[in-house]
Amino acid sequence: MNQMCGQQSIRLEQPPHVIGAASVVGKKESEGPLGDLFGIICEDDMFGEESWEKAESRMQTESMRAAMSVAGKRAGQVRCLFGGDLLGQLIATSFGVEELNIPLLGVYGACSTCGEALALAAMMISGGYADCVATVTSSHFASAEKQFRFPLGYGNQRPLAATWTVTGSGAFVLASQGGHVRITGVTMGRVVDYDVHDSMNMGACMAPAAADTISRNLRDFGRTPEDYDRIITGDLGYVGQTILMELMREQGFEIRQQHMDCGIEIYDRETQDTHSGGSGCGCSAVTLAAMILPKIEKGEWKRILFVPTGALLSTVSFNEGQSVPGIAHGLVIEHC
């Protein structure tokens, strides 16, 4: 059964259904425009743990448990789990999911990880390799600042192009039947490197990758932007959105009507001091679980293109003067 579509895409002949989704967020996210939609809100960003990393692991455990509960599945019924985060060697995931005892396939695509995980999970179900697969991703403002920039106590200033790492974890459970949301297609992203060297302007690093994946998706499936109710990027923020629009126009596509960005949706620009918007492995995941999937479930949106975006850097490569390449993976999600 050949399911290849165009150069980089896959048309899933037996589209898997998303039968459970859950979001866990911190205090700041609960105060944003989507605050009322999130499933679990923790007022204490330590989540009762003794380090930021353990707090992030705790979020993954909680979001997984909540998503499995919505799906009506026990851990023993989930055949495998695709998980990832932004920390070195995926420690938030390793420690976050170990008590669930589900076979783990660790994935990393920076903030595009949620898209990569869902794409692989969808293929596992559609290919008959599993009857139930879960995905989980997370980010935490404090663990990410410590990993990539400065410890919080240092109190460094942030430029206006900077985004704010979302404290949150989103988990999803996929199966071959159930509910009204299904994943019908995947576009795998390439590493796109525009030689941007500013780790405080992730939008500019990721926008070229988003443009590459979106235009590739449209060409591979022979669609126009109007074929999607929304084209939703992960965390480009205001700066990245502007660049994306320009790059898409250069490719001959106008997506102003359809474009939405999870990083723009999640915080209030006027009052929350998050500059260019939200970012992180949790940003697109919690927005998908809390805001996007419910609209598809109800049929308000019939078909969307969901494109989590990632900036591929570590402090090591960045400090050695290397660029910050981007990557983005696309998922076609439809009401059924």
Next chain:
Amino acid sequence: MNQMCGQQSIRLEQPPHVIGAASVVGKKESEGPLGDLFGIICEDDMFGEESWEKAESRMQTESMRAAMSVAGKRAGQVRCLFGGDLLGQLIATSFGVEELNIPLLGVYGACSTCGEALALAAMMISGGYADCVATVTSSHFASAEKQFRFPLGYGNQRPLAATWTVTGSGAFVLASQGGHVRITGVTMGRVVDYDVHDSMNMGACMAPAAADTISRNLRDFGRTPEDYDRIITGDLGYVGQTILMELMREQGFEIRQQHMDCGIEIYDRETQDTHSGGSGCGCSAVTLAAMILPKIEKGEWKRILFVPTGALLSTVSFNEGQSVPGIAHGLVIEHC
């Protein structure tokens, strides 16, 4: 087409073939017992680059190019690439494969990454999602010591239980037809945490995960150890091997006759001062490419179980006092 097998395994109905494999190693590896078998040997461990990380990226580029050359494929014919390494945020892979322009799905399972990548690549081919998929993984002694332990200049002493990170990269190209090596089954591993806290004894951290995956594989497929010509772990070393044997006996399996460990094979214990053996994301990958696959290709071995083993730690979790859990993914590889 239900391909699920037992609790954690998959029986591939249309087993993909490994049509190209390549290994790139450094000087020390070339001086070991497998030295004559490796494809590309670089006398300068910097590989002509200006940092250890860039050197590791260079190894990935070279091993990918060599594997594609063996397979007779251009980069444009490889539909996607599963890649990973041990560094934070997979920078060796991001920068190593970007010039190839192949869609990238980043994976992380510590030193089990080679197994995870091959498992997912095999499922993509078998499921009809792609006609040609590649995998690449790497490790570099110097970049790993810098990432996880001490900079080389510090000259710290290494305990006898410690393993030596292999400088090397292995790449593989899979397709639905070609050659005499195919992947017929997969056993996905769980995170197994025996609460070991010694990052200088990775064998002890990983052996429980290896035992879990191997015994699961035997039960899921209804096989005995005798059904495999070899059961080959990734990098348990001498210390880990001893523990594995004991744990397997507790599970009711005697694998002394079949067991082999890439970390034990790759260095000479007497002369190379590598203590418990070799380790790293490159260890099992280069041994598979250089030594194991040729034996299967020739029919010398009819069926093996290949089980790369990973220790899930980062300096952050380790310094915060967390344990070092293990994970191992199993692949059934057969002559055809």
